[in-house]
Amino acid sequence: MTAADLDAVVEIEQSIYPHPWTRSNFSDSLAAGYQCSIVECGGKIAGYSVVMIAPEEAHLLNLSIAPPWQRRGFGREVLDFVLRLARERGAHQVLLEVRPSNEVARALYAAAGFSEIARRRDYYPAGAGREDAVVLQLELR
Numbered sequence: 757m758t759a760a761d762l763d764a765v766v767e768i769e770q771s772i773y774p775h776p777w778t779r780s781n782f783s784d785s786l787a788a789g790y791q792c793s794i795v796e797c798g799g800k801i802a803g804y805s806v807v808m809i810a811p812e813e814a815h816l817l818n819l820s821i822a823p824p825w826q827r828r829g830f831g832r833e834v835l836d837f838v839l840r841l842a843r844e845r846g847a848h849q850v851l852l853e854v855r856p857s858n859e860v861a862r863a864l865y866a867a868a869g870f871s872e873i874a875r876r877r878d879y880y881p882a883g884a885g886r887e888d889a890v891v892l893q894l895e896l897r
């Protein structure tokens with residue numbers, strides 16, 4: 757992902773989430789040196805990921821597939837890419853947060869071997885209130 761991709765990325769982000777990341781969230785991630793990647797199909801951005809990789813652990817901050825491209829294996833492919841990247845950079849584990857209500861994402865992560873290690877209370881905005889986050893972990897070996 758580069759700055760030139762941000763218009764398309766932000767458009768996808770807004771089409772998916774009721775509480776989307778802002779353009780600044782993405783440009784700050786690029787500036788911070790996080791691993792920000794896109795997957796393209798037919799010259800169009802089909803999805804993207806943002807990962808913060810520290811020496812010991814990687815934190816998956818965003819994994820999104822544009823609605824027209826969902827359910828075609830891109831999510832799994834991008835997740836596999838992230839896990840490879842984290843392993844190559846020497847991370848021993850991958851962590852991420854997901855909404856308890858996000859059954860599709862939870863199924864994807866469970867199939868990849870992630871398991872729940874904690875809950876963060878009132879982590880996400882949700883309508884007028886808040887929703888907890890499930891913290892998932894995968895040990896890399």
Ligand SMILES: CC(C)(COP(=O)(O)OP(=O)(O)OC[C@H]1O[C@@H](n2cnc3c(N)ncnc32)[C@H](O)[C@@H]1OP(=O)(O)O)[C@@H](O)C(=O)NCCC(=O)NCCS
Nearest residue numbers: 772819820821826827828829830831832854860861863864
């Ligand atoms: C979650 C998301 C990344 C999955 O990407 P995808 O490309 O649609 O998923 P894939 O086609 O690679 O499917 C991978 C697995 O996800 C699960 N899955 C995907 N779509 C599903 C659906 N509609 N219902 C139930 N499970 C589903 C299944 O476990 C699937 O494996 P299977 O095909 O062997 O059953 C994508 O739907 C998305 O961007 N959703 C909105 C944003 C989001 O929730 N991101 C994650 C935030 S933590």
